[in-house]
Amino acid sequence: MCQKLEFYLRIFFAVYPVHPFNTAKPDLKLLKKEMDAFKTFLESKSGEQFVNTTEFLPFYALPFVPDPTKSQAFKNLFNKKWAEDLRGKLKIFIGHNVSKLSTP
Numbered sequence: 307m308c309q310k311l312e313f314y315l316r317i318f319f320a321v322y323p324v325h326p327f328n329t330a331k332p333d334l335k336l337l338k339k340e341m342d343a344f345k346t347f348l349e350s351k352s353g354e355q356f357v358n359t360t361e362f363l364p365f366y367a368l369p370f371v372p373d374p375t376k377s378q379a380f381k382n383l384f385n386k387k388w389a390e391d392l393r394g395k396l397k398i399f400i401g402h403n404v405s406k407l408s409t410p
Contacts, residue, residue, distance in 0.1 A: 311399055313356055314392055317365055317383060320344035324375050327389050345369035 320343065322328050323336035347353045348366055356362040364379060374380045382388050 308399070309355070311395060313362055313365075315396065316344055316347055317368065318389060318392055320368065321374060321380075321383050325384060325389065326386050341369040 318325070320340045321337070323340055324332040324334070348356075348369070357366065368374060368380060371377050371380065375384050
């Protein structure tokens with residue numbers, strides 16, 4: 307669960323510069339920088355573990371899409387509900403694991 311959540315959080319922060327949750331003006335220069343960071347993650351040992359998982363495989367194309375906001379394949383990433391669901395999963399994860407971190 308932790309690794310899956312991390313993967314989706316990395317996607318969220320990669321697209322955040324142009325995401326509707328971001329109240330700032332969409333920043334394509336920052337989007338490129340974040341996509342490069344996401345691509346670096348995908349190429350790392352941590353990211354390579356997901357390449358054979360059908361659920362994550364489509365996201366390996368994300369850094370190569372010039373404008374992911376206009377891509378049919380990635381349109382759900384720019385839906386506020388997707389981000390809210392991800393936030394809910396993060397809250398649940400933290401809620402279940404924070405007590406484990408504070409126990410000696």
